[in-house]
Amino acid sequence: MKKAVLVLADGTVFEGRAFGARGETLGEVVFNTSMMGYQEILTDPSYVGQIVTMAYPEMGNVGTNPEDEEAGKPHAVGMVVRMLSEKSSNWRAQETLDAYLKRHGVAGIEGVDTRRLVRHLRLHGAQQGIISSENHTVAALTERARSAPGMEGMDLATGVSTQEPYTFTTPSQDVFGGAQAPAPTPRFDVVAYDYGLKRSMLQFLVDEGCRVTVVPASTTAEQVLARKPHGVFLANGPGDPAAVKGADRTVANLLGKVPVFGICLGHQILALALGGRTYKMKFGHRGANQPVKDLTTGKVEITAQNHGFAVDDASLKGKAVVTHINLNDGTVEGLHIPDARAFSVQYHPESSPGPHDARYLFARFAKLMAQ
Numbered sequence: 001m002k003k004a005v006l007v008l009a010d011g012t013v014f015e016g017r018a019f020g021a022r023g024e025t026l027g028e029v030v031f032n033t034s035m036m037g038y039q040e041i042l043t044d045p046s047y048v049g050q051i052v053t054m055a056y057p058e059m060g061n062v063g064t065n066p067e068d069e070e071a072g073k074p075h076a077v078g079m080v081v082r083m084l085s086e087k088s089s090n091w092r093a094q095e096t097l098d099a100y101l102k103r104h105g106v107a108g109i110e111g112v113d114t115r116r117l118v119r120h121l122r123l124h125g126a127q128q129g130i131i132s133s134e135n136h137t138v139a140a141l142t143e144r145a146r147s148a149p150g151m152e153g154m155d156l157a158t159g160v161s162t163q164e165p166y167t168f169t170t171p172s173q174d175v176f177g178g179a180q181a182p183a184p185t186p187r188f189d190v191v192a193y194d195y196g197l198k199r200s201m202l203q204f205l206v207d208e209g210c211r212v213t214v215v216p217a218s219t220t221a222e223q224v225l226a227r228k229p230h231g232v233f234l235a236n237g238p239g240d241p242a243a244v245k246g247a248d249r250t251v252a253n254l255l256g257k258v259p260v261f262g263i264c265l266g267h268q269i270l271a272l273a274l275g276g277r278t279y280k281m282k283f284g285h286r287g288a289n290q291p292v293k294d295l296t297t298g299k300v301e302i303t304a305q306n307h308g309f310a311v312d313d314a315s316l317k318g319k320a321v322v323t324h325i326n327l328n329d330g331t332v333e334g335l336h337i338p339d340a341r342a343f344s345v346q347y348h349p350e351s352s353p354g355p356h357d358a359r360y361l362f363a364r365f366a367k368l369m370a371q
């Protein structure tokens with residue numbers, strides 16, 4: 001295999017071998033502690049502009065398949081792994097991870113001391129970096145990574161959002177049982193803002209009896225209200241929430257008029273709509289093992305997460321109730337605005353990949369719409 005390097009903006013170098021597409025890729029280097037689900041992670045549009053390091057040491061052993069795609073293609077711009085499994089060993093596998101990334105033009109590096117890399121990012125923060133299998137000097141690569149703009153101020157959601165509205169009616173799939181569960185008869189019309197959404201979120205909404213209309217991020221509140229929806233869903237997405245053009249004002253104009261449920265970027269935008277502030281975290285939360293406490297019940301959920309920004313609790317000035325916190329660092333994980341029939345979570349109740357502890361939140365949204 002061809003030699004490759006990962007060079008961070010602070011000049012740290014990691015050597016390894018190229019896999020996936022050859023060449024060079026630049027992005028924010030982040031780490032994910034999930035042991036499985038690399039295909040769902042790679043295809044999650046929230047990873048636009050990011051190179052994902054998988055902390056778990058062996059990747060690629062179940063190959064890739066058409067059902068585990070969260071969007072039509074991988075959105076992460078690069079992948080860093082300790083050991084790449086050359087063989088796919090799973091009844092659903094259709095392509096190796098290497099061939100899959102090659103086909104989609106995504107560069108990877110394997111054989112990297114990912115334990116050192118993760119510790120480095122944890123200590124010094126997520127930062128821009130380059131994977132390269134071309135023979136450039138480390139100094140040149142460092143300089144390029146150093147001068148690349150960071151995530152702050154980046155409106156990446158508008159770029160990945162759908163151009164046209166569309167209807168989504170597919171329920172979640174039972175990959176073990178083979179056939180799909182029949183979709184329940186729709187009871188609710190839901191408008192879903194696409195900031196870079198994962199398909200499984202829509203499937204779980206359909207499972208709860210929602211007829212989902214997905215709309216572009218730039219859709220105005222008036223256009224949405226004209227559809228007379230029972231509820232509005234704010235999806236996840238890449239980049240800086242504060243940079244998503246007009247999103248805070250749009251959501252502010254929806255609050256109080258229709259039930260709202262937000263996930264991740266959607267949660268952050270909901271906070272901005274209330275006049276709150278979001279900030280860039282040092283290295284974020286990415287993985288399938290983040291403990292979150294529901295302050296209203298005292299219950300702890302193990303959650304899937306993927307975010308690099310967070311809501312500043314103090315900036316909300318009591319306009320929302322903080323319902324959930326992260327038990328690792330105390331950051332805000334959930335909000336409730338009782339007067340406006342709106343709630344949101346920073347984590348991913350659809351998981352995909354990850355534990356199913358929080359899937360009840362889709363039912364909570366349905367209950368809110370039924371009232």
Ligand SMILES: NC(=O)CC[C@H](N)C(=O)O
Nearest residue numbers: 236237264265307308309
């Ligand atoms: N998954 C998401 O929606 C991520 C939201 C935002 N881009 C962040 O990194 O915090």
